[in-house]
Amino acid sequence: MPPNTDPAPAGAGVRRLLAVALVVCLFGALMATVLTRAKLEQGLSQIIQARVVSAARELARSVERAQGLGLSLAELDTLPALLERHRRSEPLLDRIDVFDEEGRIVASSRADRVGALVPGELRRVAQVADELPWAVTGDDGPVAGVSLRTGYGLVIGHFGLHYAERELAAAMAVADRRLVGAAAVCFGLAALCSMIAVGWLARRRRSPRWPLTAACLLPLVLAMAVFGLESQRAFSEQLVPQAAHKAAALGSGLAGLIDRARGAGFTFRSLYGVDQAMRELRQHNPELAFVAAIDADGAVVFADGPVPRDVARDTGDGRAVVPLVDQGQRYGSLVFGIDPSFVRGLLADMRLDVAVVLLVALVLASELVRHANGTAPGAPDGALMRIRAPVFTFILAEELTRPCLPAYVGRLAGSDGQAAAPLVVGLPIALFMLIVAVGQPAFGRWSERIGRRRALIAGASIGAVGFAGSALAQGLFELVAWRALCAAGYGIVFAAGQGYVLEQAGGSGRTRGFAVFVGAIMAATVCGPSIGGILADQLGQRATFALAAALCLLALAPMLALPAQPGHPPQSAAIGAGSLIRLLANRRFAVLTVFAAIPAKVLLIGVLFYLVPLYVAELGHGQAAAGRLIMLYGLLMVVLVPLAARRGETFARRLALVTGGLGVTGAGVLAAAAMPDQAGLLALVGLLGLGQALAISAQSALVGELCRDEVADHGVDAVYGAYRMLERLGNVAGPLVAGALLSTVGFGGAFSVLGATAMVCALVSGLVLARARAPLTAAQSAT
Amino acid sequence: MNTRRRLILAAAAAAAWPALAAARAQRRLTISAVTFRGRTRVEDGFEAYLAARRVPADIRWHDIARDKARLPAIVEAIRRERPDLVYTWGTTVSLGVLGPYDGIDPARHLTDVPAVFTLVADPVGARLVPSMASPARALTGVTHMAPLDAQIRAMSSYRRFERLGLIYSPSEQNSRLVVAGIEALGRRNRFEVLTRPFPLDGDGRPDGAGAEQLVDALRQDGAEWLYLPPDSFLTTIAPRILARATEIGLPTFASTEALVRAGALTGVVSGYESVGQFTAFKAEQILIHGRSPASIPVETLTRFSLPVNLAVARRLGLPPPLAMFDYAELIDTDGGTR
Known part of the structure; x- marks a missing residue:
């Protein structure tokens, strides 16, 4: 045991483990509450939006009737009165604007709005929506609308219905109280249970990691289930009345049609196609259990869906009743029944997210238990294990932002609602990779000089500033500058962490030391993107960056607790251009680098971190979906890399793993081109993970084999340093190549070109290096 | 007319239009309109669109009162009017004034004035144009049949x-x-x-x-x-x-x-008023925006x-x-x- 470990009183280990149980429960409680709340808010605002859209449709119809699709809306002098009448008929509406293709307001329920310009985003959304109703949340609140067209398709105008989210806010306030109460009870109990269990386990002499992890997690899983049931009740309470409001809005449309039909001289009972109109309503609004039209005596005349016997009695809850009135006399009613189980469907959408949260909680718990155990006084490798928690926390910060970074760059770089060019979106990612690649050797030597601990602290601080700046950035250039700081921080922590491991582990423990370091990074790769995606969807991209900054600060605590070591003059030499050129003169090394190592990185960064998030958004899924895909890649690496490493026993096998891995990666990318949907994305990420996992260890080993002479001349570190440097240039090129392809040939084209290129590269490197094998074996046998 | 000559004519027309339109925007324009059975709501829509868009055009009305025999005299009258655009209503009038694309007779048909036809059920079947997408002559128009x-x-x-x-x-x-x-x-x-x-x-x-x-x-x-x-x-x-x-x-x-x-x-x-408006929209493209009629497709309404x-x-x-x-x-x- 190194002498500088803090002496800790007995029982400190137990206290640490109890803290772990608490942290894991807190994490679960926070994530579950955030997810549930966001889902409820989404469900409510969708219902409210549907009400407004239905009002917009009604308005468009009545304007169409009023003017018989003439020429210009401005000529319709009854328009302002009509707008005002419609505004008053729906309590959600604040005002109704009518604007032309240039975005100028030509009529409004508020006279002072006429002549003003609507925001560019509103205009663009309205134009893109074409003939369909649209909805968008602009700077001055949510707006829904629909366009009005002439008989030959020219736009006469767009209706924009501005509505307030008062009802949403009121419903959410009530729901918040319930959810927070439920969460406090469920997760409080869970925390208590897991602390008791952990305490009992920890007091036994040797406490293995998995039982402790399970003790942290099982109560959490139970709490999640109970909380899920409880939140379903809160959902029903808030959503069912809102759904009834919406049904009433739909009902007034249907009642209007029945009025028109009766006005045309047909009796209520003789009407045709009423049940079909009801069926269509139910198809578009799955929360409707039944729709029925009853006469004045309460007898059902038309119906769709299972109508209960007591339909004529106004039971209030979960029902909407719209009276059918003619000249002051009520001749019947429309009754809409809300199916309370529709909220179950809404919650079912959350299952994937909850599963991800539990998986992350699992990794987190095991990581924390390992930290608590590994750094406990008397633990073997105590000093070495201490690096794991800060590296995990710091890398987690960067990984959080992966699924949302491309979209964030696109949003900041775009103007007036227009998306930025794909190449511009790739630029910050490329710059990040460039700084990490080029800076790495220098960061390594600098951290050696000032001491690893101080370098780690400096790196995490720089990273925190970078993430905080990124969260607040207002424009592309600002963001690029802050991202450069993030890159510097990342590079420093990476290099210093690696150096720390080497120094603590010593020559013999090198492999084990690296396993600790890589394990921390891998755990972060699994946890970060998935949680980051969920957070970006629910809290926003800026909040996700802010959280990353907080994580950097959090990483400072375990860094400060690291043993302080004096710095010393760097022993490793800088990689000069000369040594790079000498290495590249080795043709076999050059082929391996140019046709296998660099393409693999181009595919990894260009596809997984750049194209996949953008493509997921293009397919209409959220950032959480992108995060899950990136997490899948991380999981595959964790599981497959050790398995593949065991397979590379001979040169031939290693070569087969490298070229085969690249080929599999290429096939995955081609699969995404062939299947333009989620199945294609799954195939892409699955095969990409498999391919990279197959190649990664074998490739490193091949370098040593192909550069025997260079290693003998310059040492292992110089050769590998140069190799990593070249490989990282692939990281830099990745987003640039992918961005250039995306802007010229689109997603399908970019996937096709990248996949096919990978296949060709795999073939070239396989053929060339397989022939190189003969002289190599001869040389080997000569020595 | 062979395809090549048609293409050359179309190109020449396309090249000449912008300059002409620029010159014409300065003065009032003349449209000679020929109807089959007097004024219909198509003409109401046509005039209303031009007025709403402030196209400075005077329309000279001619009607054949369902009698094809009156066509030659009307064609002569239009030649004297030297209009900027000719408007024709229905298949009979349009063919009589403009001729089928593969049988234009300069003695009987107007050949040197851009034209819009309206309310022709099947312009290709009637041989007014070889295809809906590109009329390939100095006319375009609107058809009213729903698919x-x-x-x-x-x-x-x-x-x-x-x-x-x-x-x-x-x-x-x-x-x-x-x-x-x-x-x-x-x-x-x-x-x-x-x-x-x-x-x-x-x-x-x-x-x-x-x-x-x-x-x-x-x-x-x-x-x-x-x-x-x-x-x-x-x-x-x-x-x-x-x-x-x-x-x-x-x-x-x-x-x-x-x-x-x-x-x-x-x-x-088709609503006749909408047909008339759409016809006027095409007339505006020719008169004000200087587009060559040969480049404007013959279309039907998108809503019926x-x-x-x-x-x-x-x-x-x-x-x-x-x-x-x-x-x-x-x-x-x-x-x-x-």
Whole structure:
């Protein structure tokens, strides 16, 4: 045991483990509450939006009737009165604007709005929506609308219905109280249970990691289930009345049609196609259990869906009743029944997210238990294990932002609602990779000089500033500058962490030391993107960056607790251009680098971190979906890399793993081109993970084999340093190549070109290096 | 005219237009319009659009009052007027003034003035233009026929059917084309098409004396709808046919507005005012924006109206399906349009 470990009183280990149980429960409680709340808010605002859209449709119809699709809306002098009448008929509406293709307001329920310009985003959304109703949340609140067209398709105008989210806010306030109460009870109990269990386990002499992890997690899983049931009740309470409001809005449309039909001289009972109109309503609004039209005596005349016997009695809850009135006399009613189980469907959408949260909680718990155990006084490798928690926390910060970074760059770089060019979106990612690649050797030597601990602290601080700046950035250039700081921080922590491991582990423990370091990074790769995606969807991209900054600060605590070591003059030499050129003169090394190592990185960064998030958004899924895909890649690496490493026993096998891995990666990318949907994305990420996992260890080993002479001349570190440097240039090129392809040939084209290129590269490197094998074996046998 | 010469002419016209338009924007423009049966709502829509868009144009009206013999004199009169644009209404007038694209006679037809035609049911079949997408001569226009499959869809959403009855004049090419089109749709959508052509007299002209018997026969064969194609002869005796069909409880579906006005239950037709506006939109493209007519496609409306004769619906006891009250144009012979 190194002498500088803090002496800790007995029982400190137990206290640490109890803290772990608490942290894991807190994490679960926070994530579950955030997810549930966001889902409820989404469900409510969708219902409210549907009400407004239905009002917009009604308005468009009545304007169409009023003017018989003439020429210009401005000529319709009854328009302002009509707008005002419609505004008053729906309590959600604040005002109704009518604007032309240039975005100028030509009529409004508020006279002072006429002549003003609507925001560019509103205009663009309205134009893109074409003939369909649209909805968008602009700077001055949510707006829904629909366009009005002439008989030959020219736009006469767009209706924009501005509505307030008062009802949403009121419903959410009530729901918040319930959810927070439920969460406090469920997760409080869970925390208590897991602390008791952990305490009992920890007091036994040797406490293995998995039982402790399970003790942290099982109560959490139970709490999640109970909380899920409880939140379903809160959902029903808030959503069912809102759904009834919406049904009433739909009902007034249907009642209007029945009025028109009766006005045309047909009796209520003789009407045709009423049940079909009801069926269509139910198809578009799955929360409707039944729709029925009853006469004045309460007898059902038309119906769709299972109508209960007591339909004529106004039971209030979960029902909407719209009276059918003619000249002051009520001749019947429309009754809409809300199916309370529709909220179950809404919650079912959350299952994937909850599963991800539990998986992350699992990794987190095991990581924390390992930290608590590994750094406990008397633990073997105590000093070495201490690096794991800060590296995990710091890398987690960067990984959080992966699924949302491309979209964030696109949003900041775009103007007036227009998306930025794909190449511009790739630029910050490329710059990040460039700084990490080029800076790495220098960061390594600098951290050696000032001491690893101080370098780690400096790196995490720089990273925190970078993430905080990124969260607040207002424009592309600002963001690029802050991202450069993030890159510097990342590079420093990476290099210093690696150096720390080497120094603590010593020559013999090198492999084990690296396993600790890589394990921390891998755990972060699994946890970060998935949680980051969920957070970006629910809290926003800026909040996700802010959280990353907080994580950097959090990483400072375990860094400060690291043993302080004096710095010393760097022993490793800088990689000069000369040594790079000498290495590249080795043709076999050059082929391996140019046709296998660099393409693999181009595919990894260009596809997984750049194209996949953008493509997921293009397919209409959220950032959480992108995060899950990136997490899948991380999981595959964790599981497959050790398995593949065991397979590379001979040169031939290693070569087969490298070229085969690249080929599999290429096939995955081609699969995404062939299947333009989620199945294609799954195939892409699955095969990409498999391919990279197959190649990664074998490739490193091949370098040593192909550069025997260079290693003998310059040492292992110089050769590998140069190799990593070249490989990282692939990281830099990745987003640039992918961005250039995306802007010229689109997603399908970019996937096709990248996949096919990978296949060709795999073939070239396989053929060339397989022939190189003969002289190599001869040389080997000569020595 | 061979293809190459046509292309050269089109290119020359395209090159000349912007300059001409710029020069013309300074002064008032003249449009010479020729109609077939006096002013219709198409002309209302045409004038209203030009006025709303402030196109400085004076329109000189000519009418042939259904008499083809008046065409040569009108063509001569237009030559003297030296208009900036010619407007022609219907197939007969458009062909008479502008000629078929493969048979232009400079003595009889106007060749040096850009033109817009309107209300031509089948401009390609009538040989006004070789294709809808590119007219390849200095004219363009608007056609008013709704696509056949849209008509069949509207019919079956009013009431589903398995057998469709059809009466037409075998002497009219346009009717024969529509019948063939409906039969093709019947094979695809699995409904039976029962056709009853008018008998032809010794001169090959259709004879409408037994029209009522044709309707009765279709009903007996099990027809659930009677479809009325855009047939000139049928249109002249439509009131008799429609009265008979309604009397024996056979719903009727019209392909043109004239047939709806004659008393069909419903149909898918172009609003004449919209047709006129769309024609004026194309005229504006030529006169103000300097586009060559040869480059402006011949188009039909993207929206059609669905008129329903409520009096007929009540007599048949067939109210329109509820959803149709949302978009149908309700016509009540007792109380006008609702």
